[in-house]
Amino acid sequence: MALFRCEEMALYQLFLQSEAAYNCVGEMGEIGLVQFRDMNPDVNAFQRKFVNEVRRCEEMERKLRFIEKEVKKEAHINIPNNVPDLKQVPAAREMNELDNQLEKLENELRELLSNQEQLQKNFLELTELKQVLLRTSIFFQEGGGHFGAPGGTDPEYQIAPSEDPGASKLGVVAGVIKRELLGAFERVLWRVCRGNVFLKHADIEEPLTDPTTGDSLLKCVFIVFFQGEQLGNRVKKICEGFRATLYPCPEQTAERREMLKGVEARIADLQVVLDQTLSHRTRVLESAAANLPLWFVKVRKIKSIYHTLNLFQVSQKYLQVQCWIPITDIPKIQAALDKGTSDAGSSVPSVLSQVPTKEQPPTFNRTNKFTEGFQTIIDAYGVSSYREMNPMPFTVITFPFLFAVMFGDCGHGLIMALFAGLLIWKEKDIIAAKSKNEIFMMFFGGRYLIFLMGVFSIYTGILYNDLFSKSMNIFGSQWAIPQDVAKTLAGYSDNTDTVELDPKDSFKDKAPYPFGLDPIWQVADNKLDFLNSFKMKLSVILGVMHMLFGVVLSLLNHTYFRKPLNVIAEFIPQVLFLGGLFGYLVFMIIYKWFAFDYTNSASAPQLLITFTDMFMLSAPDDELYSGQYTVQVIILLVGVACVPWMLFVKPTVLYMRHRNPAAGLTFKNLNNLAGDDGEGTEGLISNDELDRENGIGGDDHVISPDTHGAHSSNGNAPGAGGHGGGHGDDDEEFDFGQIMILQAIHTIEFCLGCISHTASYLRLWALSLAHAELSEVLWSMVMSIGLSYDSVFPGILILPPIFAAWAVLTLAILLLMEGLSAFLHALRLHWVEFQSKFYHGEGHLFTPFSFKHIVENPLED
Amino acid sequence: MAVPVFCSPFTSFFCAFIGLWGLIMCPIMGAFYYSHAITFVEDVPYDVEPSDFSKDDLESTYEKVAINLFISTGVYFVCFMLCLCQFINRKTSLIP
Numbered sequence: 001m002a003l004f005r006c007e008e009m010a011l012y013q014l015f016l017q018s019e020a021a022y023n024c025v026g027e028m029g030e031i032g033l034v035q036f037r038d039m040n041p042d043v044n045a046f047q048r049k050f051v052n053e054v055r056r057c058e059e060m061e062r063k064l065r066f067i068e069k070e071v072k073k074e075a076h077i078n079i080p081n082n083v084p085d086l087k088q089v090p091a092a093r094e095m096n097e098l099d100n101q102l103e104k105l106e107n108e109l110r111e112l113l114s115n116q117e118q119l120q121k122n123f124l125e126l127t128e129l130k131q132v133l134l135r136t137s138i139f140f141q142e143g144g145g146h147f148g149a150p151g152g153t154d155p156e157y158q159i160a161p162s163e164d165p166g167a168s169k170l171g172v173v174a175g176v177i178k179r180e181l182l183g184a185f186e187r188v189l190w191r192v193c194r195g196n197v198f199l200k201h202a203d204i205e206e207p208l209t210d211p212t213t214g215d216s217l218l219k220c221v222f223i224v225f226f227q228g229e230q231l232g233n234r235v236k237k238i239c240e241g242f243r244a245t246l247y248p249c250p251e252q253t254a255e256r257r258e259m260l261k262g263v264e265a266r267i268a269d270l271q272v273v274l275d276q277t278l279s280h281r282t283r284v285l286e287s288a289a290a291n292l293p294l295w296f297v298k299v300r301k302i303k304s305i306y307h308t309l310n311l312f313q314v315s316q317k318y319l320q321v322q323c324w325i326p327i328t329d330i331p332k333i334q335a336a337l338d339k340g341t342s343d344a345g346s347s348v349p350s351v352l353s354q355v356p357t358k359e360q361p362p363t364f365n366r367t368n369k370f371t372e373g374f375q376t377i378i379d380a381y382g383v384s385s386y387r388e389m390n391p392m393p394f395t396v397i398t399f400p401f402l403f404a405v406m407f408g409d410c411g412h413g414l415i416m417a418l419f420a421g422l423l424i425w426k427e428k429d430i431i432a433a434k435s436k437n438e439i440f441m442m443f444f445g446g447r448y449l450i451f452l453m454g455v456f457s458i459y460t461g462i463l464y465n466d467l468f469s470k471s472m473n474i475f476g477s478q479w480a481i482p483q484d485v486a487k488t489l490a491g492y493s494d495n496t497d498t499v500e501l502d503p504k505d506s507f508k509d510k511a512p513y514p515f516g517l518d519p520i521w522q523v524a525d526n527k528l529d530f531l532n533s534f535k536m537k538l539s540v541i542l543g544v545m546h547m548l549f550g551v552v553l554s555l556l557n558h559t560y561f562r563k564p565l566n567v568i569a570e571f572i573p574q575v576l577f578l579g580g581l582f583g584y585l586v587f588m589i590i591y592k593w594f595a596f597d598y599t600n601s602a603s604a605p606q607l608l609i610t611f612t613d614m615f616m617l618s619a620p621d622d623e624l625y626s627g628q629y630t631v632q633v634i635i636l637l638v639g640v641a642c643v644p645w646m647l648f649v650k651p652t653v654l655y656m657r658h659r660n661p662a663a664g665l666t667f668k669n670l671n672n673l674a675g676d677d678g679e680g681t682e683g684l685i686s687n688d689e690l691d692r693e694n695g696i697g698g699d700d701h702v703i704s705p706d707t708h709g710a711h712s713s714n715g716n717a718p719g720a721g722g723h724g725g726g727h728g729d730d731d732e733e734f735d736f737g738q739i740m741i742l743q744a745i746h747t748i749e750f751c752l753g754c755i756s757h758t759a760s761y762l763r764l765w766a767l768s769l770a771h772a773e774l775s776e777v778l779w780s781m782v783m784s785i786g787l788s789y790d791s792v793f794p795g796i797l798i799l800p801p802i803f804a805a806w807a808v809l810t811l812a813i814l815l816l817m818e819g820l821s822a823f824l825h826a827l828r829l830h831w832v833e834f835q836s837k838f839y840h841g842e843g844h845l846f847t848p849f850s851f852k853h854i855v856e857n858p859l860e861d
Numbered sequence: 862m863a864v865p866v867f868c869s870p871f872t873s874f875f876c877a878f879i880g881l882w883g884l885i886m887c888p889i890m891g892a893f894y895y896s897h898a899i900t901f902v903e904d905v906p907y908d909v910e911p912s913d914f915s916k917d918d919l920e921s922t923y924e925k926v927a928i929n930l931f932i933s934t935g936v937y938f939v940c941f942m943l944c945l946c947q948f949i950n951r952k953t954s955l956i957p
Contacts, residue, residue: 470900472900796936804879807882
């Protein structure tokens with residue numbers, strides 16, 4: 001049954017015709033039920049058959065990423081988020097079409113980009129030229145209008161008044177430089193030209209955009225007047241060094257005005273062209289953006305198909321591969337293969353044939369959205385071995401229950417359940433949003449788990465009668481202060497503000513509160529005395545029950561794998577030990593609850609002392625029941641006898657079987673008993689009813705090759721097991737020492753584990769106590785303050801903020817911190833205490849080739 | 862509603878959630894206080910000598926605290942509405 005164990009798997013060989021291979025593999029990806037094995041493990045990635053196709057796909061992905069980047073630069077274009085998966089295999093020719101399309105698009109975009117850059121560079125030059133023309137007109141005017149005459153207004157730069165009319169003609173260099181470089185520029189000019197040049201500068205107010213980087217820069221216009229050819233050259237070299245762009249500046253005002261007009265006209269034209277280019281680019285990007293997710297999905301699918309085809313063994317006419325398939329899905333897979341073959345237009349059908357193997361198949365647990373969370377937390381500790389009992393169906397109930405025992409509070413459980421309920425209600429939207437926040441996705445993945453935890457916590461909260469640390473009085477308390485005590489209350493002094501109620505007088509009708517804890521305990525000072533004892537005993541009961549259940553599951557494993565030796569040598573002594581000793585403790589707890597009440601509670605023996613005395617074989621002073629001493633001695637002797645039973649029986653039997661193989665034709669061996677689970681690799685021949693251990697020889701025999709023709713032959717086992725008891729291959733050694741040591745380890749682990757695990761379950765008590773106390777402290781330290789005002793005026797100012805503070809602290813401390821803590825401890829109880837009784841957890845997961853998985857996780861290759 | 866937005870979407874959602882919690886829990890607690898529930902007896906500000914104990918005084922104190930709680934319900938209602946408007950005005954998705 002696939003619910004309690006993983007799916008039955010088989011190793012199959014798949015033969016595909018070369019033309020149909022692509023389509024068939026695509027169909028396999030769509031259904032996602034086949035795990036392919038690499039048939040060429042030694043071949044380099046670059047030497048595989050389909051490496052060119054994979055390269056083409058990667059090129060296409062690169063182009064897609066480039067296009068995506070360009071689209072993202074334009075913030076207003078939206079890439080559609082949820083693309084419905086068409087569940088179609090992209091046809092092989094689509095790859096070519098897509099490749100061409102993407103190449104065209106990429107080229108167009110690159111061209112647009114470079115054009116745009118060029119245009120922007122021109123635009124920048126023209127703008128700078130315009131600025132230069134505008135500002136330098138001011139400089140020339142300041143120069144007095146007669147160009148060439150000395151600038152008399154400026155005493156620093158005295159130019160000899162027209163001694164040499166030819167030599168006194170000033171040269172001009174005008175340009176634009178970055179503002180931050182201006183100071184250094186001026187200094188270098190001064191030093192190099194020995195102060196013989198005249199620099200004037202003016203800032204350009206609006207920042208200019210650099211075409212390549214897109215940064216906006218602040219620049220300023222400068223103009224240098226110099227005399228002579230040499231100085232001119234020096235000035236020009238310095239300008240080059242400071243990366244200042246020089247512009248020709250006509251000296252006459254009229255010329256300048258003409259030039260300015262021309263420049264402005266050209267700027268206007270260029271602006272128009274730029275705008276048109278940008279709008280064209282936007283249009284192209286918008287049309288691309290609509291298709292982008294679909295293309296991504298297609299390219300990923302194609303690439304994954306070729307990656308998988310690379311795993312195949314290629315020959316002339318056909319490709320072959322080995323794959324793991326769940327047996328129940330074979331018709332589905334066959335249908336998919338047929339569809340693929342017909343899509344490719346090929347007439348030769350693909351062939352599936354079974355391959356006998358001794359390898360352990362991968363573990364495939366079919367889960368739905370509800371069970372997936374539980375399976376995940378079990379797999380986190382260890383994936384179950386092939387066909388052993390899967391603890392998941394039981395964990396669905398036991399895990400929330402143990403959590404709730406530690407967390408029991410109605411109010412907190414309600415909030416938790418509502419939170420998870422919200423996640424469940426909105427799950428379609430949340431899945432579509434594809435959030436990348438890991439912590440949130442972790443909570444979301446466990447939404448059903450959290451919901452169950454919350455619901456169970458409401459239940460245990462009602463049992464513990466705890467609602468935000470206050471008790472609910474639903475049925476009316478069964479305790480009442482008797483009349484005579486009430487009359488004397490008025491005479492009590494301040495020191496005694498407690499009253500002790502004797503159950504004889506105060507307990508109504510001798511009947512307890514119908515469901516849960518009586519609300520009177522909330523106001524009782526000795527609440528913890530009662531509750532601690534109760535919760536500790538409850539924890540021990542739950543713990544022993546849980547562990548016994550684990551041992552019973554191991555019985556189911558032993559019967560499934562046909563190992564009667566394990567049943568006799570391991571299961572029965574384990575049950576006797578655990579059930580006898582700790583089951584007796586549980587019996588005593590329950591018996592004491594029934595047998596003693598308030599009338600004879602003074603004479604009730606302490607269970608801990610009784611239990612210890614049992615081990616010391618001393619006679620009890622008070623007896624729980626008559627004949628207790630005899631019963632305890634018997635139980636103890638049985639328990640002690642179980643230890644050598646667990647230790648010696650199994651290795652001895654194996655040893656004897658190893659020594660006398662011929663004598664092994666007993667009924668036991670007809671069922672092919674295996675030895676102990678040495679290395680855990682279970683053989684799978686044609687079906688898993690014939691298991692065979694490695695490392696143990698003996699008369700377990702292999703099915704001879706001529707009987708493995710048909711697959712899933714369930715009826716074969718007993719018949720095939722009968723003959724050939726003689727030819728066991730004793731190639732493997734029989735290491736008695738190792739078996740003995742392993743058995744000793746198992747025995748010690750079990751026996752000591754029984755005690756330590758039972759004590760470990762006391763954490764159920766400890767955490768529930770901590771939770772209740774934290775809750776109470778939070779209420780009394782925070783909320784109480786807000787409620788302690790009986791007049792409206794200060795009360796209404798203080799109560800709302802106090803309530804808000806209490807609410808936030810409840811969420812943070814009690815829900816998040818305590819919730820995580822209880823979750824962790826419940827998980828530990830499952831992983832260690834429960835699963836160590838039966839679970840091997842040495843399997844590996846089934847990782848099928850599935851498009852769904854690949855499309856959702858694109859970064860894995 | 863033209864309410865200016867002054868907090869991040871997560872803060873507004875969180876405050877709306879606390880407002881809702883107060884909106885639901887405060888009237889319930891107020892109702893229990895009004896009906897003199899014993900479970901709150903330790904939180905009621907009625908601290909007198911045992912000789913001066915009067916049941917009617919205790920009950921009236923209970924009722925005063927209940928009034929406080931009902932008023933704070935109103936405060937939480939305002940807070941909840943405010944934060945809800947913030948959240949709706951933001952129109953952004955809550956999913957992080």
